[in-house]
Amino acid sequence: MMRADLPPVIVLGGESNALSIARRLGTMGVRVYGIGVAPFVEQSRHLRPIPLPPGLRTADQESAWPELLLGRATDHLQGAVVLAASDAGISVLARNRARLLDRFLLDVSDTSVQLDMLDKLATYRSAVEAGVPTPRFWRIDGPEDLDRYRDELVFPLIVKPLHSHTYQAAFPGLSKFRVAEDIDRLMAEHGELTEAGLAVMLVEKIEGPDDLLCSYYTYIDDTGASTFDFTKRIVRRHPPNMGIATYHVTDWNPEVRDVALRLFKHVGLRGVANAEFKRDRRDGVLKLIECNARFTAANCLLAAAGIDLARHVYHQVIGRSYPLPSQYRTGLRLLYPTNDLRAFRMLRGAGELSAGEWLRSLAHPQTFPYMDLRDPKPAVVRGLHRVRRAAAQVRGG
Known part of the structure; x- marks a missing residue:
């Protein structure tokens, strides 16, 4: 049941992270809308898509989304909370913040810092200034x-x-x-x-397997205080050593926290903060890979472990308290089954992973990014799309 006392939310862009936001907030009675989210996310019972008006190009996100947000099509959503689940969404919110604040509720932000974190070169240069190791x-x-x-x-x-x-x-x-x-x-x-x-x-390029990759997440409030600590590591990616993570596991790594916070505090980042590192086996040092000032694809894993970031940020924006626990579940896993199978095949072909090793790595309770029996349609629609695309490739081949 929708709650009239809770402002609606508009999510800008995103895939599994946008779906996780919609599910977490939708189940607490918040009306959630999406602009530019993946088509399968639009199938969730917790999200209502806002289509672009005729004449606005879908591909031109950074000009089309502000025009939509500031136009007549969203008049009924004035007072909504706007959250970014994509880099384009961060850019839109940062570059149009003053105008959007006249109409919507936005999270705390230092826009210049958020834009610097979008720029990989600016991020690396800031890391050097902060004494954070980089490649x-x-x-x-x-x-x-x-x-x-x-x-x-x-x-x-x-x-x-x-x-x-x-x-x-x-x-x-x-x-x-x-x-x-x-x-x-x-x-x-x-x-x-x-x-x-x-x-x-x-x-x-830092050589070595993908399980040398690890991440830290937090939320930094307007006083500069971190409201929680969370770390995880990657088990596999597809393609290996350069693709998107297919298998994650939660852990607790204070070394990752400390080096990430050194960067965040140096630049003055506010709001959602995530940094990824890879341990260089030549010297044993964690080295920065990238920084994200938004919700990431692992958002559902944070929630499953007890860190409900979407609800935490939402309550921060509307001025209500939603404290997060000081501890969370470690050893919890997030699996992208199809892509992880592809990663396994490539690793097996390279002689780096046997079938038995792969199966043993999966012998744990799993969190899945798309499938939810209470909201099955996004997973079904996404699966059918992938089957049709694979069949078309076979016919074309």
Whole structure:
């Protein structure tokens, strides 16, 4: 039952994270709306999609979403809480904050810091200033920079766009970055990205399995205080060593907390804060991979472990108390079954994981990002879409 005393929520963008937000808030009686969320998220009984009016391009999120939020189509939602579940959503809220505050409720924010955390180069430079270890990195604007740094470069190198969401818009369905094994491949990858109008940097690739990746989450209130601590690590990704995480597990790692908070406090970040690191086996040091100032794909895992971040942030915005526990469940797992199967096949092909090892790693209670028997339609619709897409690829092949 919807509660009239609770303001509605508008979620900007997102996939499994947007679905988790909708389910967590919807079950407490909040009306949840979505702009630019994944099509399967629109099928949730806890979310109502807000379509773009005719004439606004779906792909042009950073201009279309503000126009929709500030236009007649959302007049009935004035006073709603607006939350970002995507990088484009963070950018929209930061760049239009003053106008949006006349109409909606927004989370606490230092907009310049949030925009810096969207910029991979600015994030790495801030980390260096804060004394937070990073892989080696270089800003590359053109062929002359490649020539200048040629003797410094160490392969393999990650060719990383400064803004992930603009890269994903230009190259949908691909990984978040490119990997170059030698100078020729580097020049080809750099040329393709810059030709698409993307600014890029080069980052030393830290070798080693994906289970060396770990993350810290918190919420930083307007006084600069962290309201909770949460850590997790990754078990596998697809594709291995460069793709999206397919298997996560909660843990408690104060070392990850300490190094992440050093960065957050140095830059003055407010609101949702997440940082990912990878341990470099050459020196044993945790090195920054990226920072997110928004809800991430693991949001449902936080909630299952006892850290209901969506409800916590919502109550912060509306000025009510929703304290989080000082402890949470460790050893809890989040599995993306289909993608993890693909990761296993690739790892087995490389001789890095046997079938028995994979099955033993799965022999635990699991949290799933999409399937919920109380809200099954998103998982069903998403599954049918993937089956149809696979069948089309077979026919096309």
